[in-house]
Amino acid sequence: MPVLSEVVALLDAWFPPGTADSWDRVGLVAGDPDQEVRRIHLAVDPSPAVVAEAVDAGADLLLVHHPLLLAGVHGVATTTPKGRSVTALVRAGCALLTAHTNADQAYGGVSHALADALGLRDQQPLRPLPAPALDQLTVSVPAPDAPALRAALAAAGAGRIGDYDQASFSVAGSGRFRPLDGAVPTIGTVGRAEEVAEEQVQVVLARRDRAAVVAAMVAAHPYEEPAYGVVELADPGLAPTGTGRVGDVEPTTLRAFAATVAAALPATAHGVRVGGDPDRVVRRVALCGGAGDFLLDGLRASDADVYVTSDLRHHPASEFLEHDGPALVDVAHWAAEWTWLPVLRRRLTEALGGTVDTHVSTLVTDPWTFRVDAPR
Structure with missing residues (x-):
């Protein structure tokens, strides 16, 4: 448990x-x-x-x-x-x-779940985050002490690469040193040269964790003066995480795509509001779970045919549509983000096995409880 x-x-x-x-x-x-x-x-x-x-x-x-x-x-x-x-x-x-917002931007997070619910293919972040800056730590340690040192490095956050942790590389070799006056050597005696069977351990770490990882390494290392080096790695570019998602769907009309959106989300009084020509062809879809009007300016000249989000206000939406860019589909904030909960439940079940019972609430907590349409 x-x-x-x-x-x-x-x-x-x-x-x-x-x-x-x-x-x-x-x-x-x-x-x-x-x-x-x-x-x-x-x-x-x-x-x-x-x-x-x-x-x-x-x-x-x-x-x-x-x-x-x-x-x-x-x-x-x-x-x-x-x-x-x-x-x-x-x-x-x-x-x-x-x-x-940490779940909004994550791979497997809120926008990713909404994109999957709407059937987007070949999807990627709408606004990718820069990948975290990385370092590589190399340290030599007596071979019998290498497992404990690797464990300490992993506990400090080193060796985490994507969906993997405890990643490291080791190579066997010989370490040579001579303790001088004032040294308190773990191995050997003052004034005599020593040769020790060692492992050289390499791990990748986030640059922001450098101080903590080096401190953990020094604390776990058996030597009084461990030999190590830290190298800053090249910029890895953009991460597979970020704000919103963009991807492709089978060609359809805006009217039919809006119906797909409505069918994919739990029902609310808000429903699905659409801005644009109902017969417009939709092939590429941009979206943002939750309130996404902060992305409108960047989407005006995008190759998306439609933008799906929530909480769009009158003036920003009107001015956006005047530029003849993507159409707009406005959905209930709660409904869009609810699509993440079943995904998270499955992930928790896979990670925790049968030890934990998980339940998804179906209570509609959207603030709008009913809608009255004008008589026709």
Whole structure:
């Protein structure tokens, strides 16, 4: 049975908190890192109704997309909805974990799930993130101590490449040195040259982790003065992660594509709003889960035929369409992001096996509850 800290570490590896926007608040909000996790409840919003649903289901963890405490708060008294939610979770022993903009931009994240739900092929990030700058650490260590050193490097974050960790390369060789006066050698004696069977270990690491990895290496190394080198690697270019997604669909009309969108998303009062010629041919689709009007300017001259997102406002949408660029499809914010939850559930089940029960909330937490059409 995993404990909460292990589940948090798993989510952090999939959706690194460091990739969240600076204004965002992601990660563990409440809960004991040492508590066991038997049941996980997945939802878009930590609304009071969702919190009650999670508590009633006996969940040990409520994993949500939107933060409960995004703006600064000075108390969580039960006189407020947020305070009641926090109190209910704490009393029930149910932890709360948020993956927001870090999940928006990740491979396998929110926009990726929406793109899969709409059948996009050959998809890629709409606005790719720069790949993290990388270093290579090379260190020589006595052969019997190499496994422990590799383990310490991995624990510090070295050897993580894409969906793999603990990656390293070793080659056997001979290390030579002579301790001088003042040395306290682990092997050998002062004044006498030594030759030791060593392994040279190489690992790749994110440059931002350099100080922590080097410190872990020095602490784990048996030598008083370990020999090592750090080399900055060439710029790896763009990462397979980023904001939004863009890909292809079988040629269709805007009207038919909008119907596909409506069928792929859970029903809401908002429905699917469309701006553009219904008979326009759609082959290439750009999208952004959640509120995506911040990408409009960059899409005006794109090769996309349509842009799917949420929360489009009147003036930005009107002015965008005046440029004869992509058509617009505006969907409910909650519905677009809900498509990520079944994907996340499958991923958790694969990673945790049968040890944890996962459940996806189907409560519609979109703020709009009904729509009234004008009589015709």
